[in-house]
Amino acid sequence: MKITTKINLLTTAWMLCILIIINFVVYFLFMQTTVNMEEDMQYQKAGDILKDIDGKQTSNEIEETFRDHLTEHSYIRIMGPNDKMMYQVTNDKVLAHKIKGNFTIKKQAKTHIISTEHGEEQILIVHVPMKNDNQSLEIGERLVGLEARKETLRAIMIMCIILAAVLSLLGGRWLASTIMRPISNMIKTMEEIETSGVPKTIPIENKAKDELQTMAQTFNRMINRILENLTKQSQFVSDASHELKTPLTVIKSYANLLRRHGIENKEIAEEAIQAIHSEATRIQKMTETFLDIANLEKENVLEMIQVNLVTLCQNILKQLKDVYKREITLQYDHDPIIISADELKIKQVIIILLDNAIKYSNGKIQVLIEQTDHHAIIKLKDKGIGIPEDEIDQIFERFYRVDKSRSRETGGSGLGLHIAKSIMKLHKGEIKISSKEGAGTEAVLIFHR
Ligand SMILES: Nc1ncnc2c1ncn2[C@@H]1O[C@H](COP(=O)(O)OP(=O)(O)O)[C@@H](O)[C@H]1O
Ligand SMILES: [Mg+2]
Known part of the structure; x- marks a missing residue:
């Protein structure tokens, strides 16, 4: 199943669940309050009737009063002890026949459900004790209005659920396709890359930050x-x-x-x-x-160990001095100065820089090692030909040489500084070169400790 369909069906199902629960709650609350209201009205009516029959003795008079108060589909009766019916007036014989009277000395209301020719119906019956303790007034009425409203409510609710389901399905489809569009685009692009073998980017349409x-x-x-x-x-x-x-x-x-x-x-x-x-x-x-x-260019090529820069430089200088017969001095403010690094690679960087200093100068070469709280710094200074200011930025590029024609005699390839920079980058360190043409060059290596 497609993920869009899945999202759509799940959201719709979940929404219907919520809707059905809410509808049930609304339905029952509605029924409850309506019945309560009807009940209050009946008690009101009972109170009125009791007032009206006060002082009336003959059954004719009493029945007359009852008739005045009679509403549709109802009965009004007075019950005596042992459930003996004293008076009754009704306009719904079937109802009066079905509901047996009840003598009580408590004020109470209840609803009955009776089955009729149309199905089921609710009857509301209220009892009110009379002044004369031996009698109680009972009013019964079919809740016809309530039945009708119940039907309408049910129909509306079912319609709402169906409508919600349809809207949710449609909306869900739209929503899912909107959400999935970038993914579909991505899949399309990936497929294109797969078939053509050429990497390409995905067009990004909307600028939403999702x-x-x-x-x-x-x-x-x-x-x-x-x-x-x-x-x-x-x-x-x-x-x-x-x-x-x-x-x-x-x-x-x-x-x-x-x-x-x-x-x-x-x-x-x-x-x-x-x-x-x-x-x-x-x-x-x-x-x-x-x-x-x-x-x-490969990653994770470093073999990190604890390296003492002082010993490392001492060893390199000894080797180079023997080979080149040049004066190279070494100064340091601490010993040891320890960093964690790939020793061979750092050695390569220092040799690349010293090799340049030797090649492009004739005088004394200075190497200084310093240590601060967070850094270890190696400086290499020569008093050679220097680098023109506008070319300093380019000397780290592959194959870049300031004086192309000299490379033959000096034997350079223009790759040294590029390699040195790559190695420093792998160590998360920095390499900086400052130079003055004719005066000399200073290369600085900065390691974070
Ligand atoms: N200490 C230096 N003094 C003068 N020029 C230098 C120095 N170091 C580097 N350069 C210039 O930078 C260029 C690039 O250096 P590098 O990458 O080491 O290549 P090369 O193989 O030519 O030494 C050199 O060709 C040179 O022109
Ligand atoms: Mg070089």
Whole structure:
């Protein structure tokens, strides 16, 4: 069964239940109050009659008074002890015959249900004791009006229930389809995505801030992210192929040179082999970097441990100083300075930054480690060529290099800072670079503790 039908039927059923209960209550309250009202009227009448017959002795006189007070379908009688009927006046013989009189010394009213040729009927009987303790006045009357009103009320109520059911079914259908429209749209879009294989967003029509709207928006955000990633990926593939093209062209042209001039020309051969080797190494390094980037895009790649930044930097500096023979100083205000991080990845970030400092400067390089209440900060300063102000924002982009022509001699690929930023992002940390052209560059890593 469709969910819309289910909602519709359930709401209708529930509404009918409520309606039926309310109708029952209304019906019984109506009957109760009407009978009470009739009862009050009868007592009133009985009081009047008692006043009128006061002092009248002859049966003629009394019956005359009774007749004056007689309403339709009723009787008025006086009962004596042992249920002996003293006087009676009636305009409904059948009724008077059916209801036996009752002597009582209490004021009391009751309703009888008797069956008649038309079905069932209610009779209201009131008893009022008379001054003379041996007699009581009894008035009986068919509640004809009540019967008629009861019928009408019942008919109205049944009509109301039927009307409510129809309206509820129609309204329910409309309501369910309104509620379900965004879901139907979503299903349609999903089916389209499934068949075409192309992610697309759901058109959002109304601007109501409900759960379905939120659901559609979340779906759209998810799709937009997928689309973004897809473009990023294809951009990366084309950038990467472009980067690989240059060394491959170099390798190919040297290979051609070797083929044409042969191995006889020893000088050329040596140059060619040298170039091919260095370009192949470049390609190898580059592909390693690509793999690094691919791994960083996956989530949960970090292996978090407690890392002492001071020891980590000391070790890195020792290694680099041995290789590059450069002056690199290390200062720190505390030891240890502990953060929780993926040690290898943080090491990679520091090496990327130091590598840049070494490549783009000649003088002394400074590394400072600081600690505040909530942060650990590493600063790397060089006095090198610096970065032009208008390019600082771009240096974190993939393959971005300030001086494209220099990359050959410095061996950069423009991926270092991009990787560093991705790693810092995974650590929920920050990387900032400030620089003055010709004066030097400062890179700052901020870790939250
Ligand atoms: N310390 C620095 N001094 C001067 N320029 C820098 C420095 N660090 C980065 N850059 C500039 O930012 C560019 C991007 O850096 P990076 O992503 O590490 O790529 P690369 O592989 O070229 O080192 C570099 O090509 C360089 O132009
Ligand atoms: Mg670099």
